[in-house]
Amino acid sequence: MTDIPSTMFAVLQTGDGYSGKATGPAIADAADWLEPGEIAVPQPGPGEALIRLRMASVNPSDLHFIKGEYGQPRVKGAPAGFEGCGDVVAAGAGAEGLVGQRVAFVAASSGAWAEYVLTKAQMCIPLRPDISDEDGSAQIVNPLTAMAMVDIARSEGEAFVVSAATSQLGKLMVSLGRDLGLKPIALVRRAEAVEPLKALGAAEVLVTSDPEMGQKFATISRALKPRVFLDAVSDQTSERIFTAMPNGARWVSYGKLDAELPVLTQMGQLIFMGKRIEGFWLTQWMMTTPPADQGRVVAEVQARFADGRWKTDVSGHLPLRDVVSGLAEALKKTDGKVMITP
Amino acid sequence: MTDIPSTMFAVLQTGDGYSGKATGPAIADAADWLEPGEIAVPQPGPGEALIRLRMASVNPSDLHFIKGEYGQPRVKGAPAGFEGCGDVVAAGAGAEGLVGQRVAFVAASSGAWAEYVLTKAQMCIPLRPDISDEDGSAQIVNPLTAMAMVDIARSEGEAFVVSAATSQLGKLMVSLGRDLGLKPIALVRRAEAVEPLKALGAAEVLVTSDPEMGQKFATISRALKPRVFLDAVSDQTSERIFTAMPNGARWVSYGKLDAELPVLTQMGQLIFMGKRIEGFWLTQWMMTTPPADQGRVVAEVQARFADGRWKTDVSGHLPLRDVVSGLAEALKKTDGKVMITP
Structure with missing residues (x-):
C-alpha cells in the first residue's frame, strides 16, 4: 500500500x-x-x-x-x-x-x-x-476481561465475589452479573462506595477495613454460597475471603493491587474442600479460547456499547x-x- | 444374618x-x-x-x-x-x-x-x-493415591515433582512413574536418600537442605519441564519449587507435613504463566471419579500387588x-x- x-x-x-x-x-x-x-x-x-x-x-x-x-x-x-x-x-x-x-x-x-x-x-x-x-x-482489556471472568463465575453458580469493586473493571463485572441474574458480592475499601455499588447491582457490599468484615462475609458466604472470587488485590484479606468460601471455591487472581504477600493459612482447604487458586490473563484467554466462544463474548460486548448499557x-x-x-x-x-x- | x-x-x-x-x-x-x-x-x-x-x-x-x-x-x-x-x-x-x-x-x-x-x-x-x-x-490409601496422582501428572507431561519422596507414598509414586516411562523428580530431606531413590526410579533427586537446591532445581526444571508437583509438605520450599516450574504448572498439595505456612511471593505466576494451586484428597476422588476410570486404576493396583511389583x-x-x-x-x-x- x-x-x-x-x-x-x-x-x-x-x-x-x-x-x-x-x-x-x-x-x-x-x-x-x-x-x-x-x-x-x-x-x-x-x-x-x-x-x-x-x-x-x-x-x-x-x-x-x-x-x-x-x-x-x-x-x-x-x-x-x-x-x-x-x-x-x-x-x-x-x-x-x-x-x-x-x-x-x-x-x-x-x-x-x-x-x-x-x-x-x-x-x-x-x-x-x-x-x-x-x-x-x-473495548477489549476491561470489557472482555469482565465478560470472560463473569463467564467463569456463572459456570460455577449464582453468586460470586469481586474485589476492588469500584474500579472500572469491578463496576463492569458487578453490573454484568446483575444483568445476567447473578448475585455479585462486592468488596470495597471505603464506606462511601457501598450505596453506589448496590445501585449498580451488587447483592452485598462489604468494606474491607470493617473490623467485622470477616464475620459478615462468613454469614453472606453461608447464605449465597459464592464459588468464584474474581480478585484484583491478592493480599491477606483475599486469603481470608477464600478460606471463608464454601467447598469447591476458586480464587481467580487477575491483579496485585496490594504489595502485601498472602500467606496460605489452611492448605486443608485445598485438600479436603476441593478449592483452588488460579489466575486470569486476557492475553492467554484470547490466544486459547475457541473462536465460537470468543465470538459470543465479543458480540455481547459490542452490543452493550452500541446500545449504551456500557460506556x-x-x-x-x-x-x-x-x-x-x-x-x-x-x-x-x-x-x-x-x-x-x- | x-x-x-x-x-x-x-x-x-x-x-x-x-x-x-x-x-x-x-x-x-x-x-x-x-x-x-x-x-x-x-x-x-x-x-x-x-x-x-x-x-x-x-x-x-x-x-x-x-x-x-x-x-x-x-x-x-x-x-x-x-x-x-x-x-x-x-x-x-x-x-x-x-x-x-x-x-x-x-x-x-x-x-x-x-x-x-x-x-x-x-x-x-x-x-x-x-x-x-x-x-x-x-491397598487403598497409599496405592490408590499414588496411582490417581501419577495419573494427574501423566496427563500434563513426562516429568513431575514429588516431595517427601522417601515416604511410603513417595516411593510408590517414584517407582510407578519410572514404570510408566515418566521422569520423577524427587525432593528429600537427607542426602542418604539420594541413591536409594535413584535406584527406585527417580530421574533426579534434590536434598531440600542443600543451599544450592533452588539453583539446581531451576536447571532441572528448564531441562525436564515438570508440570505437576505432588506435594506432601506444603511449606515455603514448596512455594519456591512451584515458582521455578514452567508455564502451566500445577501445585497439587495432598498433605501438610511442615507447620511453616507458605507465602505466595509471585501472584504473577498464576496470572501470566497459567499456573494453579490445588489439592488432592482420595476420599473425594473415590466419590467423584467415574467407575470405569476407577476400575482401571484399581485393577492396575491389584495386579502390582499380586505379581510382587508392590508389597x-x-x-x-x-x-x-x-x-x-x-x-x-x-x-x-x-x-x-x-x-x-x-
Missing part, C-alpha cells in the same frame, strides 16, 4: 526486561520510563496486521508494563501501550481479511502508543460502525506527541480513562 | 470435632486420644456395607484424625481408623452384591479399628484371592485390644506399617 510511510512517531520504552520491583501502577513523571522517537513502520508477517492508530486508551497494565512490573518483559526502544483502535492498512498471510476494517486491538507485547501498530490477527476485533472510537479503544468514561484526550510530558498530569483525573490520539 | 453379634469391641475416639491445632502425626501415648469400648454393631443402610474386620493398617492420616487435625471432624465415641480389609457380612439396598466378598475398604468417616466396620459401597474394593490380607489392608512393608501386628496401650510403642519402628488384627 503506497500511503504507508516508512517511519513514524512513537512513544518508546526506555527500560528493558523486568525491574524486579512491585511498586504498583502510579507514576510521577512519564519521562522516567518513556521517550519520544521516530522509528521504522513495522512490516506484518504471517498472521499479523498493521493498524493505523485512531485512538489508544491508558490502562493500569500499561503503567505496570512500562515500569517493568507486568508479566511480559519490556523491550527497550519499542513503543509502549497495549490497547486501542484503528484501521488495518496491511496484513500478512492468513490475516488479509482484516485489511480495510476498523478494529479494536491488543498489542500482544507492546506498541499501541504509535502512529502504526503491529499485532496478531487473534488480537484484533472488527468494530461495529455504531461504536465510537472512544468506546472502541477501550467508556473519558477523562481527557492526549496527543501522542504530548504523552511523555503530559501523561502523569493527565492521569491525576480519576473520573475516566485518558485517551491518546495520533 | 444370624452370626453377627449385637455388640463388638472397638477402639473409640475420646476427642470430638477439630482440635484447632496442627502438631503433625506423632503421638506419645494413644490413650491421650483413644479408649477401648464395647459398642453396638452398626446396621447398614441403603448403599452401605457391614464388614467383619480381617486387618486394619495404620496411616499418618489416622493419627492426624484422632488428634483432630484432619479434614473431617472427630466423632466422640465412634471407632477410629480409616483403612483395612475384611469380609462383607451384610449390606443395605443397592450394595447387596458385596455380601460374601473379601474387600479392601476406606471407612468414610471413621471406624476401621473395630470388629465390624460400616462404610459406603463406593469405599469398598473386592480383592483378588491372590492378594494377602496385609497387602489388602493397605506392603509390615513392621508388626497389634491386636485390637492392645491398640490403646501399644500403638505409640509399635509406631516407633519405621520400617513398615503397623497392622491391627481383631
